[in-house]
Amino acid sequence: MRKTTLGPLLIAATLLAGCLPAEDPVLYTVPGAATDRRVSVPQQTISVREVSLPTYAANEEISVLVAGGQIAEDGNNLWADDPVRAVTLRLTRAIGDLTRRTVAADPWPYRAPPEVTVDVRIEEFVAEISGAFVARGQFYIAHEDTELLSRSVTFDLSVPFDPAGGFSAIAAARSQVIAALAMEVAQKGLR
Numbered sequence: 001m002r003k004t005t006l007g008p009l010l011i012a013a014t015l016l017a018g019c020l021p022a023e024d025p026v027l028y029t030v031p032g033a034a035t036d037r038r039v040s041v042p043q044q045t046i047s048v049r050e051v052s053l054p055t056y057a058a059n060e061e062i063s064v065l066v067a068g069g070q071i072a073e074d075g076n077n078l079w080a081d082d083p084v085r086a087v088t089l090r091l092t093r094a095i096g097d098l099t100r101r102t103v104a105a106d107p108w109p110y111r112a113p114p115e116v117t118v119d120v121r122i123e124e125f126v127a128e129i130s131g132a133f134v135a136r137g138q139f140y141i142a143h144e145d146t147e148l149l150s151r152s153v154t155f156d157l158s159v160p161f162d163p164a165g166g167f168s169a170i171a172a173a174r175s176q177v178i179a180a181l182a183m184e185v186a187q188k189g190l191r
Helices: 008-016 083-099 163-189
Strands: 002-005 026-028 045-048 061-065 070-079 102-105 116-128 132-143 151-160
Touching: 026 163, 045 083, 061 163, 083 102, 083 116, 083 163, 116 163, 132 163, 151 163
Parallel strands: 002 070, 026 070, 045 102, 045 116, 061 116
Antiparallel strands: 061 070, 116 132, 132 151
C-alpha cells in the first residue's frame, strides 16, 4: 500500500458525505460497541499487550484505502486519541465485557501475574473507500503456566459501513471491528 495525501476520489467521497474540510481539525472518538454476549473462558486474569498497528493506522490522521492500494489521509479529520492507546484500551474493555474476567492492558496493574497474556499484531487496519473497515493480522496467547499450550490465531475481519456517513461512519465501523476482534480472541484464543 502506498500512502498519499487526500486523493481526488476521497475528496469526492468526503464532499458527498458532507464532511467538508474545516480550518480546525475535526476530532473523532470511537464509540463503544456494547454487547450482551458472554463467552466463558477458564482464565480469571488476562493481560493485553499494546496492540501493534501498521504505521498509517498508528497516525492520528484517519486513513482510507482508495483505488490502486493507496492510503489517503486528511489532516483535517483526526482520531481524538492516540490510535495505539485507543485500540488497546477498547480491545481490553471488549474482552472484559465478553468474558466477565479481570482484564487489563500492560503494564499489568496487579501484584499477582496474569494467567494469560494476549498479544495482537495487526497487519492491515483501514477503512476501504468501498465501505468496509478491515482488520487483518494475528494474535498470540501465552499462558503464565508453561505447562499449558500457547497458541497463535490469524484473523481477517471486515465490517461494512455506509461511505455516505463520512468519518463518523468509519469511527463506528472501527469500533465494531474491534468488538469482532475481541470475540475472536475470546472464542478462539482464550478457550
